[in-house]
Amino acid sequence: MPVSPAYRPEPRFFDLGPDYADAVTAADFPQTILRLRNDRAAAEVGLETLTDAEWIAAFGRFAPLPGQPGPIAMRYHGHQFRTYNPDLGDGRGFLAAQLRETPQAASDRVASDRPRLMDLGTKGSGRTPWSRGGDGRLTLKGGVREALAAAMLEALGVPTSRALSLIETGEALERGDEPSPTRSAVLVRLSHSHVRFGTFQRAAYLGRRDQIEALVEHVRALYHPQVAPGDAPGLLAAIVAASARLTARWIAAGFVHGVLNTDNLNVTGESFDYGPWRFLPFYDPGFTAAYFDQTGLYAFARQPEAVFWNLTQLAGCLKLVAEVEPLTDALNGFGPAYIRELRAAFLMRLGVLSLGEAADQRLLDATLALLREGGASLRWEPLFFDWFGGFASSARALSGPRARIYQGETFDAFRFALMEHEPDRIARLEHPMFAAREPEEMLIEEVEAIWSAIDADDDWAPFEAKLARLEAARAAWAFG
Structure with a gap:
């Protein structure tokens, strides 16, 4: 199969051996209709040169890519809504390949240091030893929703997997929580690691110190090389920092993941596996994404708590190879790191530069106060759109559709705090997107439409048009 000269296979997880994954075979689908081909993401790993027929062979029929040993279903455990489940693992997906991103892709990232190791992971690719009675399939609607979530999050500067490919597979699926039969698909995501907290949990559950040591070295060397060999607390601290950054960016984006189980958080702090996600319409701390989250465990404002709880489970696994005190110290870094990252994320969303901790905190507090007071009258995303670039957007915001909302003491405090901060790359305001009256949002009503x-x-035109607009928004925000 011809690939770009930039294609660099590096199947490193496979080196860990059979204790960590099982060789599997993809389902033989009755159809393979290409619905989404993300060439920008493909170019980051040297796969953009594939013809459509080669693309379908690779991502619909799963013919092995050059230098890749074949798909494996990863083994892991996890807490699901804080109940431990030792019967998990890749039940409808697998790790299809690992490869280095291109030097150009690395240089395009803010503060990049080297090309990252990337995974091609599937969803809906058929049954595995971990399917637990399921059919191993993905609904087409689920694939569409994941592609939309990933595109929106990327545009908003959230570390996220990308939907690389979506292929409709021609099967009629029965589902108990949506109209059935429904159409089927197989999704391939491009992601920076599928090593989950639950990967460590499985090894700890089995009492396998040797497996924990192997995982620590694997993750350290490939994803956190600044950590010294054998330094499990140092590795935990790096994962804590990455997780704090991710959580803060979720909050700044008004995003609710919906299912923050330990098998849905990974060691690089990259968001992935989008099921019942939602974006906030307006400020609502108790907003939930999953209809089955009846206690609000993973509600919008409880996401930092959920991530920290999951990190404590990871720390518990590392007790097999490290002392408790340094692990505790690493965990205790989450709170301060999260607050720092939250300030930075809100400044990023507002397009202004840092002025120091005190001034940045004033702006964070004033922004949240304005959103809280505005309630349903002030949607989450439009506030950041209206005031992007800080005071430089005053005329635009005060003549726009929300002008009547921008008044009163709470708004005055927000505007004063915003005026303290200089715009960050003010030329971004020249993008045509900022001439529109409304921003790109991703509320559930539009997703359903x-x-x-x-x-x-x-009719795929609305889906394709939305992805095109999100790509324009990504270029306009230029968050990196």
């Missing part, structure tokens, strides 16, 4: 067009009329 996009799916309805596909479901009722096989």
